[in-house]
Amino acid sequence: ETGVTQTPRHLVMGMTNKKSLKCEQHLGHNAMYWYKQSAKKPLELMFVYSLEERVENNSVPSRFSPECPNSSHLFLHLHTLQPEDSALYLCASSQDRDRYNEQFFGPGTRLTVL
Amino acid sequence: GENVEQHPSTLSVQEGDSAVIKCTYSDSASNYFPWYKQELGKGPQLIIDIRSNVGEKKDQRIAVTLNKTAKHFSLHITETQPEDSAVYFCAATGAGTLTFGKGTMLLVSP
Numbered sequence: 001e002t003g004v005t006q007t008p009r010h011l012v013m014g015m016t017n018k019k020s021l022k023c024e025q026h027l028g029h030n031a032m033y034w035y036k037q038s039a040k041k042p043l044e045l046m047f048v049y050s051l052e053e054r055v056e057n058n059s060v061p062s063r064f065s066p067e068c069p070n071s072s073h074l075f076l077h078l079h080t081l082q083p084e085d086s087a088l089y090l091c092a093s094s095q096d097r098d099r100y101n102e103q104f105f106g107p108g109t110r111l112t113v114l
Numbered sequence: 115g116e117n118v119e120q121h122p123s124t125l126s127v128q129e130g131d132s133a134v135i136k137c138t139y140s141d142s143a144s145n146y147f148p149w150y151k152q153e154l155g156k157g158p159q160l161i162i163d164i165r166s167n168v169g170e171k172k173d174q175r176i177a178v179t180l181n182k183t184a185k186h187f188s189l190h191i192t193e194t195q196p197e198d199s200a201v202y203f204c205a206a207t208g209a210g211t212l213t214f215g216k217g218t219m220l221l222v223s224p
């Protein structure tokens with residue numbers, strides 16, 4: 001596999017479920033990101049990890065919990081979500097957090113909360 | 115913080131025509147402006163970017179222009195082809211975090 005992969009590609013869950021999204025990058029990058037993409041809204045940055053440390057958390061509700069066990073893997077743990085959390089969740093990586101570094105995106109996980 | 119406005123939200127053109135997408139930003143400290151293309155079922159992919167020390171950059175059929183005084187930048191696609199159909203996002207950053215526009219859906223009809 002090359003680039004940034006995400007699993008699952010689609011997820012349907014109830015509001016009381018607990019699930020996790022997985023992201024893996026095969027690019028040797030040091031920074032990883034979670035974005036939320038909703039219809040007719042800009043991409044919303046949720047979390048940023050640099051060298052496995054969380055360096056940014058953009059006022060995301062605690063029902064979203066990120067985890068970065070190593071520089072190649074990033075998880076987003078979900079629990080007691082709301083219907084308005086339904087969206088496409090995109091993972092991205094870049095060489096480091098320098099603003100000029102290209103971010104490489106995965107294909108996303110389409111999440112539906114019932 | 116930064117605010118990026120993008121227009122139009124939808125753009126339909128005939129194959130071979132040119133397409134122009136415009137963005138404005140609010141933070142005069144922003145100095146890096148990438149454009150991403152997102153095809154159906156895929157994540158966004160960088161297609162071109164520009165830094166604030168230049169006014170224009172071109173790569174084959176795509177070009178980006180930047181007007182720092184007016185705080186706006188534009189994507190130009192010439193000789194459009196059906197495979198150009200996608201959603202295009204502009205973004206701006208000055209402090210490391212990208213702020214994205216809402217996106218423009220470009221439809222190129224054969």
